[in-house]
Amino acid sequence: MNFDPRFSGRKFASVGTRPIRPDGIDKVTGRARYGADFNMAGQLVGRILRSPHAHAKILKIDTSKAEKLAGVKAVITAADLPDLTDGDAAMYDVLDNCMARSKALYDGHAVAAVAAVDASTARQALKLIQVAYELLPHVTDVDEAMKHTAPLINDTIFTEGLEEKPVKPSNVTKRSQFGHGDVHQGFGHADFIVERSFKTEQTHQGYIEPHACVANVSSDGTADLWVCTQGHFVYRQHCAQLLGLEASKLRVTSSEIGGGFGGKTHVWAEPVALALSRKAGRPVKLVMTRDEVFRASGPTSATSIDVKIGARKDGTITAAEATLRYSSGPYAGTWAEIGAMTAFACYKLDNVKTVGYEVLVNRPKTAAYRAPSAPMAAFAVESAVDELAKELGMDPVEFRIKNAAQEGTRSSYGPVYGPIGIGPTLEAAKTHPHMKAPLGKNQGRGMACGFWFNFGGQTCTDLNIGMDGSVSLAVGTVDVGGSRASLSLVAAEELGIAYEQVKAVVADTSSLGYNDMTDGSRGTFSSSMATISAARNAIKILRDRAAQMWDIPVDDVVWENGHAIAKGEKYGNLAALSLKEIAAASGKTGGPIAGHSELVADGAGVSFATHICDIEVDPETGAARVIRYTVIQDAGKAVHPTYVEGQYQGGAAQGIGWALNEEYIYGKDGRLQNAGFLDYRIPVCSDLPMIDTQILEIPNPNHPYGVRGVGETSIVPPLAAIANAMSNAAGVRMTHIPMSPPRVLAAIEAEREGRA
Amino acid sequence: MVEVTLWGALGQLAGGKSKVEVEAKDIRELFRKLAEQYPGIEPWIEKGIAVAIDGTIYRDTWSKELPKGAEIFLLPRLAGG
Amino acid sequence: MAGVAVSTTINGDHVEYLCQPDETLLDVLRDRLGLTGAKEGCGTGDCGACSIILDNRLVCSCLVLGAEAEGRIVETVEGMAHGEKLHTLQQKFLEHAALQCGICTPGFLIAAKDLLAKNPDPSEEEIRFGLAGNLCRCTGYDKIVRAVQDAANVMKGA
Numbered sequence: 001m002n003f004d005p006r007f008s009g010r011k012f013a014s015v016g017t018r019p020i021r022p023d024g025i026d027k028v029t030g031r032a033r034y035g036a037d038f039n040m041a042g043q044l045v046g047r048i049l050r051s052p053h054a055h056a057k058i059l060k061i062d063t064s065k066a067e068k069l070a071g072v073k074a075v076i077t078a079a080d081l082p083d084l085t086d087g088d089a090a091m092y093d094v095l096d097n098c099m100a101r102s103k104a105l106y107d108g109h110a111v112a113a114v115a116a117v118d119a120s121t122a123r124q125a126l127k128l129i130q131v132a133y134e135l136l137p138h139v140t141d142v143d144e145a146m147k148h149t150a151p152l153i154n155d156t157i158f159t160e161g162l163e164e165k166p167v168k169p170s171n172v173t174k175r176s177q178f179g180h181g182d183v184h185q186g187f188g189h190a191d192f193i194v195e196r197s198f199k200t201e202q203t204h205q206g207y208i209e210p211h212a213c214v215a216n217v218s219s220d221g222t223a224d225l226w227v228c229t230q231g232h233f234v235y236r237q238h239c240a241q242l243l244g245l246e247a248s249k250l251r252v253t254s255s256e257i258g259g260g261f262g263g264k265t266h267v268w269a270e271p272v273a274l275a276l277s278r279k280a281g282r283p284v285k286l287v288m289t290r291d292e293v294f295r296a297s298g299p300t301s302a303t304s305i306d307v308k309i310g311a312r313k314d315g316t317i318t319a320a321e322a323t324l325r326y327s328s329g330p331y332a333g334t335w336a337e338i339g340a341m342t343a344f345a346c347y348k349l350d351n352v353k354t355v356g357y358e359v360l361v362n363r364p365k366t367a368a369y370r371a372p373s374a375p376m377a378a379f380a381v382e383s384a385v386d387e388l389a390k391e392l393g394m395d396p397v398e399f400r401i402k403n404a405a406q407e408g409t410r411s412s413y414g415p416v417y418g419p420i421g422i423g424p425t426l427e428a429a430k431t432h433p434h435m436k437a438p439l440g441k442n443q444g445r446g447m448a449c450g451f452w453f454n455f456g457g458q459t460c461t462d463l464n465i466g467m468d469g470s471v472s473l474a475v476g477t478v479d480v481g482g483s484r485a486s487l488s489l490v491a492a493e494e495l496g497i498a499y500e501q502v503k504a505v506v507a508d509t510s511s512l513g514y515n516d517m518t519d520g521s522r523g524t525f526s527s528s529m530a531t532i533s534a535a536r537n538a539i540k541i542l543r544d545r546a547a548q549m550w551d552i553p554v555d556d557v558v559w560e561n562g563h564a565i566a567k568g569e570k571y572g573n574l575a576a577l578s579l580k581e582i583a584a585a586s587g588k589t590g591g592p593i594a595g596h597s598e599l600v601a602d603g604a605g606v607s608f609a610t611h612i613c614d615i616e617v618d619p620e621t622g623a624a625r626v627i628r629y630t631v632i633q634d635a636g637k638a639v640h641p642t643y644v645e646g647q648y649q650g651g652a653a654q655g656i657g658w659a660l661n662e663e664y665i666y667g668k669d670g671r672l673q674n675a676g677f678l679d680y681r682i683p684v685c686s687d688l689p690m691i692d693t694q695i696l697e698i699p700n701p702n703h704p705y706g707v708r709g710v711g712e713t714s715i716v717p718p719l720a721a722i723a724n725a726m727s728n729a730a731g732v733r734m735t736h737i738p739m740s741p742p743r744v745l746a747a748i749e750a751e752r753e754g755r756a
Numbered sequence: 757m758v759e760v761t762l763w764g765a766l767g768q769l770a771g772g773k774s775k776v777e778v779e780a781k782d783i784r785e786l787f788r789k790l791a792e793q794y795p796g797i798e799p800w801i802e803k804g805i806a807v808a809i810d811g812t813i814y815r816d817t818w819s820k821e822l823p824k825g826a827e828i829f830l831l832p833r834l835a836g837g
Numbered sequence: 838m839a840g841v842a843v844s845t846t847i848n849g850d851h852v853e854y855l856c857q858p859d860e861t862l863l864d865v866l867r868d869r870l871g872l873t874g875a876k877e878g879c880g881t882g883d884c885g886a887c888s889i890i891l892d893n894r895l896v897c898s899c900l901v902l903g904a905e906a907e908g909r910i911v912e913t914v915e916g917m918a919h920g921e922k923l924h925t926l927q928q929k930f931l932e933h934a935a936l937q938c939g940i941c942t943p944g945f946l947i948a949a950k951d952l953l954a955k956n957p958d959p960s961e962e963e964i965r966f967g968l969a970g971n972l973c974r975c976t977g978y979d980k981i982v983r984a985v986q987d988a989a990n991v992m993k994g995a
Contacts, residue, residue: 018934020931020932021931021934023939024931024936025923025927025931027936027939027942028914028923028927028930028931028936028939028942028943028946029874029914029915029917029918029923029927030872030873030874030875030913030914030915030943031874032939033873034876034940036867036873036876036877037867037873119864120857120859160765161764161765161768163768176763176764176765176832177763177764177765178763178764205974206974207938207940207974208876208878208884208886208938208940208941208972208973208974209876209878209938209940210877210878256938256939256940257938258876258878258938258939258940258941259938259940259974259975260938261974287877289880290878290879290880290881290883290884334832334834337832337834338834341831341832341834411811413831414761414763414808414829414831415808415810415811415813415827415829415831416810416811416827417811418810418811418812453813453834455815455834456815456816457815457816458816480937480938481937481938481975482934482937520834600815600816600817602812602813602814602815602816602817602820603812603813603814604813605812606813642933642934642980643934643937645980646934646937646975646976646980647937649976649977649979649980650937650974650975650976650977652977653974653976653977653978654974676879676881676883677878677879677881677883677884677972678881678883682972682974683977683978684968684969684970684971684972684978685964685965685966685968685969685971685973685978685981685982686962686965686966686968686969687969688965688977688978688979690979690982690983691977691979701812702812
């Protein structure tokens with residue numbers, strides 16, 4: 001690959017405009033096909049039986065009665081998904097999560113599954129499966145799970161990352177540590193120190209489309225899977241490994257995806273659907289219910305975080321320290337590690353130390369949720385930063401500007417930063433009209449910052465030029481929010497043609513090379529890089545074909561504005577050849593014209609945001625309402641600004657829900673009590689104001705157009721921004737998320753009593 | 757010769773060092789030599805390590821060159837949403 | 838169970854089908870009639886993704902039985918456009934990028950159509966409360982509200 005990814009500072013014709021998305025009409029007419037909208041002839045209905053217990057040994061599963069029910073075509077248990085993971089511990093956890101092997105580890109853990117001719121037969125069959133459980137003591141709270149007396153979820157776990165290997169197993173799978181300098185010394189130089197402990201409850205990504213797939217396994221070892229996923233190539237690898245199929249014989253087609261936010265990066269039901277289809281010899285459609293989505297698919301971590309920050313009178317932070325405990329469900333994770341890396345990433349610190357503990361609990365396996373782990377750490381840190389600013393008598397924005405990381409700063413997680421946007425977002429916040437708007441009674445304003453890494457990764461893209469001059473672009477990252485529009489803009493930009501001439505599709509796993517998961521805000525960043533590379537490869541061929549048509553050396557042909565141009569005075573008479581003209585002649589000049597690209601899109605630039613929010617609190621009920629909200633974030637370069645704004649707004653709305661309402665509520669019995677949208681309340685239209693956005697463009701030096709990922713960072717600041725606004729509106733410092741009315745009211749009453 | 761900074765857990769596997777010197781021209785060679793010098797690190801390399809070169813994080817580009825005097829920082833590979 | 842014979846009108850067309858007595862109208866639309874525009878996000882009437890209009894009333898089709906459609910008039914998202922010409926709401930949703938993943942879009946379009954039929958000149962607050970029965974997890978609702986406001990303005994002038 002001799003593709004040069006460096007930022008070139010070019011002027012744009014298409015990039016930065018706001019055309020209508022190519023998949024738009026299908027989506028407003030109901031024609032777009034999502035996971036559950038696809039059917040195959042002779043398809044069966046799959047259903048999964050789930051453990052009602054938080055922690056139980058599975059003694060015996062008797063499926064004989066279910067198998068005898070008329071219309072039942074297959075019943076499977078863990079025995080039908082034998083362990084083929086070959087010592088790969090992470091994959092073994094995936095397998096065990098898909099179908100419990102010896103123990104049910106959380107309320108909702110799959111233990112068996114059926115395929116039947118219709119839904120009612122399948123439901124009936126589930127009731128006929130008899131599972132003998134031996135109940136075990138359980139633990140669902142992250143702090144409880146760390147105690148020595150807590151029930152052990154996996155007695156083979158000995159904490160990794162300690163100086164000496166522990167002698168006893170525990171629920172802490174790993175300790176990680178980041179930082180530099182000497183915090184002890186740093187705190188010694190501080191005039192003011194704020195030390196606080198925080199908790200955040202578990203939330204769900206809350207995509208409106210439940211997990212859905214149609215699996216068809218043939219007796220010759222080939223298989224098809226239609227599925228809503230953020231990464232069909234990764235699903236193929238995982239499913240093939242778990243089922244013992246050859247990856248190239250499993251064709252996975254990614255449906256339109258009805259929201260993912262990290263929650264559709266892991267297989268759950270897909271290996272089960274494939275195993276059912278293999279056993280039944282017929283296609284099987286498996287769609288989760290909303291109850292199953294909440295009980296069994298990827299929530300984020302619940303956390304418990306201690307933060308200590310010290311500063312001198314002049315406002316310089318001298319030291320910062322945090323201990324972060326993140327639940328990972330019943331399987332090992334690296335969620336606290338990410339929290340520990342991101343916690344202080346916004347700041348320039350000489351002395352910083354963060355320690356993360358990964359904690360097992362009897363809850364569903366934690367999955368990524370938009371900038372996973374960063375919002376909770378930011379909540380704790382940004383709340384403490386605000387408190388410290390108050391103690392210093394400094395404006396919270398000024399205090400942050402004074403301590404903001406910049407180019408050349410050693411980040412709290414290790415490396416030194418290149419050009420970054422934290423300072424500019426803070427400066428933009430300082431001068432934003434929102435900051436000066438008047439506030440009413442019981443209203444308060446808060447602000448907070450956020451950081452996310454952004455990823456790149458393996459990416460493959462094909463660009464094919466039709467004989468009519470139209471261009472089809474096949475990409476392998478999934479379109480979670482308008483990326484086919486932005487990638488079409490990029491192809492049009494590079495080729496010098498109109499946006500309407502390009503048609504982008506998400507190709508299936510048999511039509512395109514491997515692509516990593518569409519995660520880490522990488523969709524537009526990575527696939528645009530591959531699209532630029534593919535377009536440049538196509539342009540080489542276009543120039544060559546033009547040279548043939550003119551019968552001149554290819555070195556004399558340049559590509560400008562969608563045309564081949566013969567360079568030099570001797571070619572003065574030659575009229576430029578359009579892409580369309582070259583394409584029309586392609587049959588005679590060497591056949592189809594295409595550009596391909598396989599690359600690792602690395603060098604995703606880190607991303608920063610600053611949010612401002614106003615809330616109004618009802619002191620009688622503790623209910624809070626967001627009345628104004630502003631997001632300021634660096635996009636590097638906004639390819640399709642409308643969809644960039646959409647990412648900012650959507651992340652903010654999810655953060656607002658997390659801050660004020662959303663939480664998993666477990667009973668003493670370890671069962672989830674609010675597995676539905678009525679009791680797990682995500683923000684509705686009447687809960688929110690308009691969400692204003694300001695896009696900053698600080699080019700990423702490692703992308704030809706300067707693009708950075710934009711999808712995730714916007715969920716990082718809201719928890720703290722709202723907590724800081726709450727402190728100003730109601731005079732209470734909330735340390736437990738969500739700030740639901742009962743918690744806020746209790747805090748207000750405690751404050752009143754304290755004052756009385 | 758490049759100086760490579762290790763994060764906490766990795767440093768323990770390198771005999772408690774937070775910085776090590778390695779003669780390597782690109783990420784592939786860096787990983788190979790690290791595994792030779794500190795066999796405990798090899799399983800981590802298998803699992804995936806990210807390399808920050810002057811602040812930019814590379815996850816998969818083995819052929820990425822390590823410029824002289826560059827700041828090389830190893831980091832755990834992360835999951836995203 | 839014996840099937841129930843139903844004769845109804847869907848998007849202006851006369852339709853007959855057999856369904857089970859316990860089958861929802863949403864399942865009938867999606868599984869028997871191939872009208873998959875209405876989505877099942879929850880099955881309990883909380884998300885609005887399955888919104889349809891039944892005799893001029895906005896309902897969640899997951900809470901209506903297929904048998905209840907007998908003799909009634911059903912409108913779904915598939916009936917909003919006329920040939921190639923999109924409904925103003927559909928056009929405005931596209932122009933304002935009022936959808937990201939799009940799974941909630943059919944429900945929002947139907948709910949907005951019902952809202953504007955009853956209140957052609959809604960305030961922002963009336964739009965927000967009128968659409969509060971529909972969940973969207975991607976957009977934060979900002980662009981949806983703007984699209985409905987713009988559509989209302991255009992439709993008033995028409």
